[in-house]
Amino acid sequence: MPDAADDAVYYVISDLHIGGDEQLEHVEFLDELLAFLERLETTDEDAELLINGDAFGLWEFTGIDGPQKFDILVEKYPELFEQFRATGETIPITLLPGNHDHELAAYDEYVEWFAEYNVDLVQAESITRPVGDRTIWFEHGHQQDPNNRIEDFGNPNASPLGYYYNTLVTSRAGQLSDRGRFNWLKDVQAVTPTERMPNWLVSKYFYREMNPLIRYAIIPFLFLFNVSAVLAILAGLDLAGIWSLPVTQTEAFLGQFGQAGATVYLILSVNVAVAGLLLIVGIPVSFLIRDVRKTIDRFGIFETELTVDPDEPYTDAARAVFDEHPETAIYCYGHTHRPRTTELDGRLLVNTGTWLKRLHRRDVIAGRLPPVFYPSYQLCAVRIAAEDEGIVVDYQGIDKPNPSVEELTRTERLLTLGREPDPSLPDRQIVTPEDD
Numbered sequence: 544m545p546d547a548a549d550d551a552v553y554y555v556i557s558d559l560h561i562g563g564d565e566q567l568e569h570v571e572f573l574d575e576l577l578a579f580l581e582r583l584e585t586t587d588e589d590a591e592l593l594i595n596g597d598a599f600g601l602w603e604f605t606g607i608d609g610p611q612k613f614d615i616l617v618e619k620y621p622e623l624f625e626q627f628r629a630t631g632e633t634i635p636i637t638l639l640p641g642n643h644d645h646e647l648a649a650y651d652e653y654v655e656w657f658a659e660y661n662v663d664l665v666q667a668e669s670i671t672r673p674v675g676d677r678t679i680w681f682e683h684g685h686q687q688d689p690n691n692r693i694e695d696f697g698n699p700n701a702s703p704l705g706y707y708y709n710t711l712v713t714s715r716a717g718q719l720s721d722r723g724r725f726n727w728l729k730d731v732q733a734v735t736p737t738e739r740m741p742n743w744l745v746s747k748y749f750y751r752e753m754n755p756l757i758r759y760a761i762i763p764f765l766f767l768f769n770v771s772a773v774l775a776i777l778a779g780l781d782l783a784g785i786w787s788l789p790v791t792q793t794e795a796f797l798g799q800f801g802q803a804g805a806t807v808y809l810i811l812s813v814n815v816a817v818a819g820l821l822l823i824v825g826i827p828v829s830f831l832i833r834d835v836r837k838t839i840d841r842f843g844i845f846e847t848e849l850t851v852d853p854d855e856p857y858t859d860a861a862r863a864v865f866d867e868h869p870e871t872a873i874y875c876y877g878h879t880h881r882p883r884t885t886e887l888d889g890r891l892l893v894n895t896g897t898w899l900k901r902l903h904r905r906d907v908i909a910g911r912l913p914p915v916f917y918p919s920y921q922l923c924a925v926r927i928a929a930e931d932e933g934i935v936v937d938y939q940g941i942d943k944p945n946p947s948v949e950e951l952t953r954t955e956r957l958l959t960l961g962r963e964p965d966p967s968l969p970d971r972q973i974v975t976p977e978d979d
Contacts, residue, residue, distance in 0.1 A: 549675055550589045552928040554939075557595035557683065557877030558897035560643060561620065562612075563603030566729040567717030568619055572898050575922055575941050577626050584630040591634055591672070595877050595895055596641025596683025600732075602709040603643070603717060609699065610650045624660050631661020638664045641878065642685035642693065642705060649699035668696055675929030677872035677974070680864050684878030684894075687856035691878075708737070725751050727950070730918070733900045735880055736853075743902070746913040750955050762954070765912050853879045861892050872934050872974045873927065882921055882938060884969045891974050893936055895925050900946065903964035915955045917964050918946045933975040938968040 556579075561570055570576070583592055604612050617624050627636060638657060640647040647653045648666040657664040669682035685691040691705035713731050720728035727747050734743050749758065798805075861874035865888065875893045882896030902916040922941035927934065947956070947963070 549929055551672070551674055552588045552590040552926065553593055553672060553674070553679065554583065554590060555593045555595055555681070555875055555893075555895050555925040555927065556898065556923075557641070557895040558597045558880055558899065559594070560597055560600045560603075560732055560897075560899055561623070562616055563600040564605055564714045564717040566720040566726065567600060567603050567714065567732070569729070570620070571900065572920065572922055572943060573620070573623065575943055576898065577622060579924060579941060580626045580630045584626075584633050586634065592630070592636045593672075593681060594636070594638045595681055595875065596639050596685070597643045597877065598638060598641070599644040599647075600709075601644045601646045602706055603714045605710050605714045609646070610652045610656075612646070613653060613656050627660040627662050636662045637670070638662050639670060639681060639683060640664075640666065641683035642688075642691040642703070643709065645693055645696075645701060646699060648697045649701075666697065671868075671871070674872065674927060674934055676870075676976075677929075677934060678868070678870050679873045679875055679927060680861075680868070680871050681875050684857060684876035687860045687876075688878065723752055727751055730900055730902070733880075733902045733918070734916075735902075739904065742904070742914060743916055746916055749913045750915070750952050758954075762912065853881055854885070857892060857894075858885065858887060861887055861890070865890050873936065875925070875927070882923060882968055884936065884972050886972075889974070889977070891934075891936060891972055893925060893927075893972075896921055896923055896968075898922050901966065903966065905959045905962045905964065907958040908960065908962070912958060915951065915959045917959070918950050919964060919966050920946070921966050921968060923968055933973045936972040936974070938971075940968050 559570075559572075559576070562568060580592075583590065599612075599616060601612050604615065607615065630636060638647070647664055651666075654664045654666065668686060669680060671678045671680055673679075685693070685705075688705070690708075691703050693701045693703060695701050716728045716731040720726050731740075734740050857874070857876060857879075864874055865871055871890065873891045873893055875895065877895045877897070879894060880897035880899065880901065881894055883894050885892040898920075900918050901921055902918055905915045905917055907913075907915065920943040922943050923938045924941065926937040926939055929935075
């Protein structure tokens, strides 16, 4: 390798998803992105910035087609493109298409237009870069996802399953988001895996859209459901004449508190009645659902649905790359929005995460209330460079205030007290030199 590879430093980001219909056009991390690019503009390192796919949400622009979307991007985000131009005068900027901006590979005009802003658009599925005496393999990662794999890369009419999901669901959410009591529907892009979508919608409806009077009226019943289920069983034992002591003791205890005790007893009685009915109906239904699921699993009907394993396909892909190109030390990808590193036979898989908001599911402390989805940001740039001890991978976090205070209701925070997520970026990793 040339000496330049020993000094090369690579900064890698991915999954910005900039742009889209209506509410999706708002970039919540724009200031942080501009500051990051300004920092690279003044670096004295032999650096290169690689944007490893899904820089733009072109799938989410449904009102226009083809290269016209470039003009919309420049019009909506002039500061970003001017900063691309300024940073690109100091260091190379390389842009690789992902699935959401696959159109960048479909029209040659994009290459010329991005070049005017000092961005080198590479219309390829993967690229490599030298680092020390090894190489780094870069790809966005959607080719390992059967729902977003583009079989005919570069075809402007390519439309995998994920394309329809984003044009019909994500973009529509951007158009409707400001109609709600709160502008939350636009965060649909942050819901991963896709199977969590129904739970997320139920959660946001319950905590954000439901009439507050209705919500606060039913919370005691849902919150006490677990207790009521136990009491329903005990009440059944009492009615059957098997064991009446718990019910008798409960009546005697609450009777000491007069009207307040009577109110609590009434609430518990209603809960017990509801819980009893649900148990009576739920037990046979649960057996039926379990049997149906077993039958479905036997036939493998849903083996290729929207949920994709976030690790196994990329481990297999990286192993194939390492076998075919033994000089490769790092397989760098994005797409899954999960910043993480995985060691594989002395090599390293590196996922660059996302600049979108991330949502962390948390079940409530007790009861049968909908789960709460805590929002957070894990903005980062992955720095890869050859140093004395080997090839070093550092996740450089970029500060952005936690949005949970503004975006979660007091009820959501109270019901998940002590269960707040504490997201962190992967630790520094080193790929040590191979033995001679």
